[in-house]
Amino acid sequence: xxxxxxxxxxxxxxxxxxxxxxxxxxxxxxxxxxxxxxxxxxxxxxxxxxxxxxxxxxxxxxxxxxxxxxxxxxxxxxxxxxxxxxxxxxxxxxxxxxxxxxxxxxxxxxxxxxxxxxxxxxxxxxxxxxxxxxxxxxxxxxxxxxxxxxxxxxxxxxxxxxxxxxxxxxxxxxxxxxxxxxxxxxxxxxxxxxxxxxxxxxxxxxxxxxxxxxxxxxxxxxxxxxxxxxxxxxxxxxxxxxxxxxxxxxxxxxxxxxxxxxxxxxxxxxxxxxxxxxxxxxxxxxxxxxxxxxxxxxxxxxxxxxxxxxxxxxxxxxxxxxxxxxxxxxxxxxxxxxxxxxxxxxxxxxxxxxxxxxxxxxxxxxxxxxxxxxxxxxxxxxxxxxxxxxxxxxxxxxxxxxxxxxxxxxxxxxxxxxxxxxxxxxxxxxxxxxxxxxxxxxxxxxxxxxxxxxxxxxxxxxxxxxxxxxxxxxxxxxxxxxxxxxxxxxxxxxxxxxxxxxxxxxxxx
Amino acid sequence: xxxxxxxxxxxxxxxxxxxxxxxxxxxxxxxxxxxxxxxxxxxxxxxxxxxxxxxxxxxxxxxxxxxxxxxxxxxxxxxxxxxxxxxxxxxxxxxxxxxxxxxxxxxxxxxxxxxxxxxxxxxxxxxxxxxxxxxxxxxxxxxxxxxxxxxxxxxxxxxxxxxxxxxxxxxxxxxxxxxxxxxxxxxx
Ligand SMILES: [Cu+2]
Numbered sequence: 001x002x003x004x005x006x007x008x009x010x011x012x013x014x015x016x017x018x019x020x021x022x023x024x025x026x027x028x029x030x031x032x033x034x035x036x037x038x039x040x041x042x043x044x045x046x047x048x049x050x051x052x053x054x055x056x057x058x059x060x061x062x063x064x065x066x067x068x069x070x071x072x073x074x075x076x077x078x079x080x081x082x083x084x085x086x087x088x089x090x091x092x093x094x095x096x097x098x099x100x101x102x103x104x105x106x107x108x109x110x111x112x113x114x115x116x117x118x119x120x121x122x123x124x125x126x127x128x129x130x131x132x133x134x135x136x137x138x139x140x141x142x143x144x145x146x147x148x149x150x151x152x153x154x155x156x157x158x159x160x161x162x163x164x165x166x167x168x169x170x171x172x173x174x175x176x177x178x179x180x181x182x183x184x185x186x187x188x189x190x191x192x193x194x195x196x197x198x199x200x201x202x203x204x205x206x207x208x209x210x211x212x213x214x215x216x217x218x219x220x221x222x223x224x225x226x227x228x229x230x231x232x233x234x235x236x237x238x239x240x241x242x243x244x245x246x247x248x249x250x251x252x253x254x255x256x257x258x259x260x261x262x263x264x265x266x267x268x269x270x271x272x273x274x275x276x277x278x279x280x281x282x283x284x285x286x287x288x289x290x291x292x293x294x295x296x297x298x299x300x301x302x303x304x305x306x307x308x309x310x311x312x313x314x315x316x317x318x319x320x321x322x323x324x325x326x327x328x329x330x331x332x333x334x335x336x337x338x339x340x341x342x343x344x345x346x347x348x349x350x351x352x353x354x355x356x357x358x359x360x361x362x363x364x365x366x367x368x369x370x371x372x373x374x375x376x377x378x379x380x381x382x383x384x385x386x387x388x389x390x391x392x393x394x395x396x397x398x399x400x401x402x403x404x405x406x407x408x409x410x411x412x413x414x415x416x417x418x419x420x421x422x423x424x425x426x427x428x429x430x431x432x433x434x435x436x437x438x439x440x441x442x443x444x445x446x447x448x449x450x451x452x453x454x455x456x457x458x459x460x461x462x463x464x465x466x467x468x469x470x471x472x473x474x475x476x477x478x479x480x481x482x483x484x485x486x487x488x489x490x491x492x493x494x495x496x497x498x499x500x501x502x503x504x505x506x507x508x509x
Numbered sequence: 510x511x512x513x514x515x516x517x518x519x520x521x522x523x524x525x526x527x528x529x530x531x532x533x534x535x536x537x538x539x540x541x542x543x544x545x546x547x548x549x550x551x552x553x554x555x556x557x558x559x560x561x562x563x564x565x566x567x568x569x570x571x572x573x574x575x576x577x578x579x580x581x582x583x584x585x586x587x588x589x590x591x592x593x594x595x596x597x598x599x600x601x602x603x604x605x606x607x608x609x610x611x612x613x614x615x616x617x618x619x620x621x622x623x624x625x626x627x628x629x630x631x632x633x634x635x636x637x638x639x640x641x642x643x644x645x646x647x648x649x650x651x652x653x654x655x656x657x658x659x660x661x662x663x664x665x666x667x668x669x670x671x672x673x674x675x676x677x678x679x680x681x682x683x684x685x686x687x688x689x690x691x692x693x694x695x696x697x
Contacts, residue, residue: 065681133678139654140680143633147608149681245634245653280543281550287558313636313651317659320586331573338569342562345536348543349551350558355544363540367533374528381576383583384521386648390636390676391518449525453518455646457638459678462685466644 004031004109014038017493022422028102029093029190030420032112036089037413037420039116041490043081044406048483050074055476057461059469064461068131071459073123075134075398080165081119083402083409087263088115088173090413092180093420094270095205100191101180111172118164125158132158133459135256138248156230163227169259170216177209192419195273200292204269207300208262215258215304218251249311257307260401261333264369265299267408268340271362274412275344278359280352287347295339302332309380313389323382330380337373357430362411364438365404371442372400375449392471393452395459400445403482407437410489423496433489440481447474515583517645524576585648585661592623592662599662604628606635606652608679609686616690623664630654635686636676642669649676665692 001009005027009019018038020030050070057067088111096103129150132141141155181197195202225242228234241247272292276284286292308326311318344366353359376397379388388394418424451471456463463472514520581587592599603614604626618624628637630652638649650659665671675686 064684068678068681068683131681135678137634137678140633140678143608144680147632147680245655249653280548283550291562311651313649314653314656314659315585315650315661317653317656320584323584323586327577331577334573335566335569338566341532341536342565345539346558346561349539350553351550352548353540353544354548360544367536370532370536371529374525374532378521378525378528381580382585383515383580386585387516387518387646388521389649389651390638391646393518393521449522453522455518455640455644457674457676457684460684 002027002031002104004035004112008034008038011038011042013494014042017041017490017496018421020421021498022419025189026192026419028104028187029096029192032103032108033089033093033096034420035112036085036092036115039112040082040086040089043077043085043119044486045490047074047077047082048479048486050077052476052479052483055463055472055479058463058472059476061464065131067461068133068459069126072131072133073126076122076126077119078399078402079134080169081115083406084169084259084263085115086406086409086413087266088168090409090416091205091266091270092173092176093416094273094412095177095180095202096190097192097416097419098195098202099180099184100186100188100194101184102187102190103176103180107172107176107179111168111176114164114172115168118161118166118168121161121164122158123161125154125161128154128157130154130158136162136248136252138252139243139245142243159223159227159230163223166216166220166223170212170220170255174209174213177205178213181206181209198289198293199273200286200289200296201269201273203293204265204267204272204296207296208266208269211258211262211265211300211304215262216255219255222248222251246317253307253310257310258303261299261303261306263405264401265296265303267365267369267405267412268299269296270412271344271366271408274359274362274415275347277415278354278356279347280354283351286343287350288343291339291343295336295343298336298339299333302329302336304329306330306333306380309385312382312385327380327382331377334373334377337370341370356414357425357434358411358414360411361414361430361434361437362408364434365407365409365411368400368407368438368441368445369404372397372404372445375400375445387455388452390457391452392448392456392458396445396448396452399448400441403441403445407441417493417496418499421496422499424499425492425496430489430492433485433492435485436481436488437485440478440483440485443478443481444475447471447478451475511579511583515580516647519645528572589625589660589662592664595623597623599623599625601625601627604637605631606637606675606686607631608633608635609675609682611637611673611686611688613688613690616688618665618690618692619695620665620668620692621695623662625660625662626650627658627660628652629656629658633679634677635679636674638674638676639663639690640672640674642667642671647671651677668692668694 005020008015018034051074053070092103144150145152222242225239229236229239276286306326306329308322309330312323379385379393456468463469605612628650635652636649639647641647671690673688
């Protein structure tokens with residue numbers, strides 16, 4: 001038994017959901033993914049509670065600093081230790097099973113520990129008073145020290161945690177994927193369902209790994225320089241190039257925007273791989289692989305420079321030409337999405353669908369992903385951005401894209417769950433989870449968007465004016481739907497039964 | 510009509526729904542029909558698929574082009590340039606944002622008078638959002654310290670008290686960072 005699998009088995013409550021009871025020979029492709037997926041759901045549970053607390057602190061009139069603590073911790077836990085780690089776990093398992101390459105050695109272990117210890121350190125810093133929102137808002141961390149809002153110690157601990165998370169996201173995970181795709185030796189007994197890079201289900205994995213590595217590198221360099229200066233290893237004056245707020249904005253959003261796009265490319269790719277397995281006529285193919293790959297390429301190319309839409313309202317500090325470019329590229333991602341919609345819809349129409357909790361979760365996640373995409377391109381138009389930037393509209397987009405991707409990944413996870421754990425979920429379990437979670441997520445999203453349209457600011461501790469509180473009530477109600485849906489999902493997987501028909505018959509894909 | 514669509518948050522919301530509702534209706538109907546009502550494969554020729562695909566992509570591209578081309582006249586860069594070229598002299602207002610207040614060189618204006626807001630931040634990132642008395646955001650500017658002054662010309666069309674808010678999270682009293690400007694009827 002590997003360290004990762006014995007660690008999972010020893011964790012209370014969550015360990016039961018993900019401990020490995022399947023074929024021991026598959027442990028090299030299952031152990032670290034199970035650990036990552038388990039940890040992601042532990043973070044998610046905390047993040048959901050923090051999310052519910054956000055409208056509550058406002059309604060009950062608690063101290064405003066409590067709201068800022070919760071909003072920072074909620075966003076930080078959601079984006080990285082939850083969604084990214086869930087994606088990393090399921091994605092690595094998928095890639096390993098398709099390529100027959102083990103997920104063992106130092107890199108997956110480091111990826112797991114850097115992400116989770118990083119997340120814990122950042123959380124400690126937040127509890128010590130560092131309230132900088134998950135977007136860091138640089139130079140706020142430093143200005144906050146100068147104005148006595150929090151201590152330098154909290155900043156150093158928080159930045160150390162962020163560095164750990166970034167190391168996993170920008171370096172360790174992509175390197176592991178690239179290593180598996182291009183270098184490691186395949187082991188026949190680990191191949192569950194072979195796929196090559198020509199397959200849309202695998203192409204997206206490769207694209208995303210390179211996007212993360214390349215677009216994240218500048219942020220990793222800047223963040224490392226700042227961190228070395230904070231530790232006192234480098235004099236502050238030496239890193240002045242990195243501490244310039246404008247430099248930070250650019251390296252941060254080039255990364256943060258492309259991180260989201262890379263994750264989207266990866267999950268759309270996983271959907272392209274999973275949907276054909278649930279076609280009613282047993283085709284096991286999309287109606288057109290060429291269109292699927294085309295959509296991924298369009299998404300890849302247009303998304304790289306659409307990050308300028310984060311800066312429209314810096315006019316005229318952001319030259320108009322770059323604004324227009326960001327506007328056009330953002331809507332260009334919509335062209336890629338239109339191709340994806342057609343491919344998914346035509347495949348379902350042509351071949352029929354064999355419904356199950358997994359594929360329905362993935363398709364409802366996809367629906368939310370498209371709804372969110374529309375709200376995103378609308379606010380990526382220069383004219384609308386000037387009314388919507390900094391409002392709840394933007395917060396709704398951030399939340400919806402993360403929730404949509406996580407719902408799609410949960411769908412893919414339900415599909416892979418028997419192979420990873422050796423346990424099976426009851427056939428119609430998950431129906432309630434998919435329904436409640438989808439209704440909740442769509443409802444929360446529209447509540448945020450309407451609040452944004454009404455001018456309600458995001459990350460703002462005073463909702464009790466201008467009639468904004470009504471949106472808070474809607475967010476709370478739909479948020480509870482999501483929380484209950486999630487609880488049902490976690491209960492379901494903790495009750496999964498061991499597959500009793502000998503070795504797992506069905507391959508992963 | 511166009512003013513409502515492109516210069517208010519609810520206009521953006523309406524356009525968003527215009528795209529979302531047809532997608533929701535068609536896609537969800539398709540998924541649920543093929544999953545629960547008639548799960549069998551459907552006969553469709555490759556030529557028909559090709560035709561549908563061309564039609565769908567042409568529709569999407571046309572809609573995207575129309576929405577964005579019409580929006581150009583509402584870009585702040587465009588209406589700022591137009592106001593500057595109109596010959597009516599703009600009133601310059603210096604806005605210094607600092608945690609957690611604004612220092613404005615002038616806070617009273619008249620209807621029809623172009624006002625050039627020259628805003629900057631003196632410490633961390635701040636926003637400078639001007640709200641219409643009815644609660645709509647008229648425009649917001651993102652102020653990054655160290656990049657100098659961001660400018661935008663806005664011409665108020667209605668008298669009233671306009672709220673200013675910071676829309677970039679800037680620390681513990683972020684929600685208290687606000688101010689007001691007053692717009693009065695033109696004195697002929
Ligand atoms: Cu501020």
